[in-house]
Amino acid sequence: MLLTEPHNPKAKGETISVTEQQVESNSKSEFERLLEQSLSFKFEQGDIVKGMVVRIERDGILVDVGGKSEGFVPQKEISNIPVDSIDDVCKVNENLEFYILREENENGQLTLSLKRVAQARGWVQLENQKKNDDTIRAKISAVVKGGVVVDVYGLRGFVPASQLRVKGTTPEELIGMEIPMKILETDTKRNKLILSQRLAVQEEKAAQREKILSTLESGQVVTGEVVRIADFGAFIDLGGLDGLLPISEISWERVSHPSDVLKVGQMVTTKVLKVDQDKGHISLSLKQMQPDPWKEIEDKFSEGQVVNGTVRKIQSFGAFVQIYPGVDALLPTVEMSEQPTAKPEEIVQVGQQVKAIIKKFSPKEHKISLSLKGMDVSDLLGS
Numbered sequence: 001m002l003l004t005e006p007h008n009p010k011a012k013g014e015t016i017s018v019t020e021q022q023v024e025s026n027s028k029s030e031f032e033r034l035l036e037q038s039l040s041f042k043f044e045q046g047d048i049v050k051g052m053v054v055r056i057e058r059d060g061i062l063v064d065v066g067g068k069s070e071g072f073v074p075q076k077e078i079s080n081i082p083v084d085s086i087d088d089v090c091k092v093n094e095n096l097e098f099y100i101l102r103e104e105n106e107n108g109q110l111t112l113s114l115k116r117v118a119q120a121r122g123w124v125q126l127e128n129q130k131k132n133d134d135t136i137r138a139k140i141s142a143v144v145k146g147g148v149v150v151d152v153y154g155l156r157g158f159v160p161a162s163q164l165r166v167k168g169t170t171p172e173e174l175i176g177m178e179i180p181m182k183i184l185e186t187d188t189k190r191n192k193l194i195l196s197q198r199l200a201v202q203e204e205k206a207a208q209r210e211k212i213l214s215t216l217e218s219g220q221v222v223t224g225e226v227v228r229i230a231d232f233g234a235f236i237d238l239g240g241l242d243g244l245l246p247i248s249e250i251s252w253e254r255v256s257h258p259s260d261v262l263k264v265g266q267m268v269t270t271k272v273l274k275v276d277q278d279k280g281h282i283s284l285s286l287k288q289m290q291p292d293p294w295k296e297i298e299d300k301f302s303e304g305q306v307v308n309g310t311v312r313k314i315q316s317f318g319a320f321v322q323i324y325p326g327v328d329a330l331l332p333t334v335e336m337s338e339q340p341t342a343k344p345e346e347i348v349q350v351g352q353q354v355k356a357i358i359k360k361f362s363p364k365e366h367k368i369s370l371s372l373k374g375m376d377v378s379d380l381l382g383s
Contacts, residue, residue: 043069043110047100048117052093056086063098063112070109071098077113080154082141089114115154122153123188130183135200139178143171150181150195157181157193165201180204208240213277220272221289226262234258236268236284243282245270252287252326254312293326294363300324301368303361309370311352314344321354321370329368331356336372347372 043049043065051065061078063071079089090096099116129136138150138157147160148171159181166174182199185192216222216238224236224243233246245268250261262268270284301307301323309321309329318332331354336347348354360369 043100043103045100045103048097051098052095053090068108069104071112072109073112073114077115080115080119118154122155125153126183126186130186135180135182137178138181140174143174148174155193157195159195159197163196163198165198205240212238212241213280216272216275218272218274222272223269226264226266229258234262243284245284245286249285249287252293254328293324294366297324297327298363301358301361303358305358306355307358308355311348311350314350319344319348329370331370338373
């Protein structure tokens with residue numbers, strides 16, 4: 001303090017100078033103002049306040065929010081997601097933000113919520129991620145009629161059954177599973193959150209397809225799972241991208257239908273025939289993984305040789321006769337008899353064994369022509 005003279009004023013009955021009185025008066029009034037302001041601060045419903053956890057009780061949390069007020073968080077307002085213990089959510093002396101549910105009661109205590117703050121932040125984060133079309137991860141907490149309930153950011157969302165793509169599991173086995181999701185709808189007013197695993201899987205597969213396509217090339221050997229069978233071939237899942245295995249590339253031997261050789265779920269190793277990067281198409285071959293029988297017969301047969309065979313297929317122009325596993329030779333209708341023949345079925349039948357003469361032999365061109373002319377009728381075994 002500043003004094004008028006460097007001695008004790010009270011000893012001579014002197015008073016404190018005007019300057020000293022002003023300083024003391026100002027300091028006091030400022031202190032009282034701040035004290036009154038802190039004591040008269042009004043907490044209102046809907047406010048977010050900072051507070052420190054001072055005690056964890058059986059039915060909730062006691063919180064110091066400063067000033068003369070304290071707050072209490074009921075157990076149901078601690079977390080939107082079921083927890084085994086309150087200690088899993090917060091600790092004593094931990095500083096957190098709380099939502100005011102109810103203003104001070106007659107005891108000066110506020111009713112607070114911890115989960116409402118997490119929910120508010122969760123909605124903001126979800127809306128931003130929906131805007132950015134982000135993929136999030138959510139844990140399945142319950143199986144309900146028409147879909148599943150998931151927990152994400154302290155909120156609960158719903159995934160319709162039509163938007164689920166979880167295979168090989170029972171509904172009960174889904175609980176606790178964390179899966180990727182896309183956000184379909186957010187409605188904070190109605191507390192509505194709808195998600196889709198299907199869209200997330202589609203996006204993931206698109207990324208996988210692009211990656212697979214960039215690494216595949218003709219001649220490469222790949223292994224995949226048969227996922228669909230059609231009349232014209234089979235589709236093989238190569239890890240996110242399906243390749244087509246045409247019926248003509250299943251085996252060197254004639255295949256009536258792909259299902260005669262392949263089954264859905266079967267793992268097969270194939271060779272890549274062609275990759276169309278622009279269209280995303282992949283052509284595969286299973287028979288290319290087997291020895292080429294046309295090369296094997298180059299030194300086994302020759303023109304003029306009599307061979308045994310089995311009639312495999314009959315067309316209007318002739319019959320196909322298998323003379324070696326994987327090798328079918330053509331027996332033209334005009335070569336079936338010395339006499340004019342209108343229909344091949346008049347001479348041979350499917351499954352019939354015959355002896356024939358090799359009239360033309362071109363294994364490199366995959367062409368062999370047979371003839372029955374000059375053969376004894378007794379050589380048509382089974383006729």
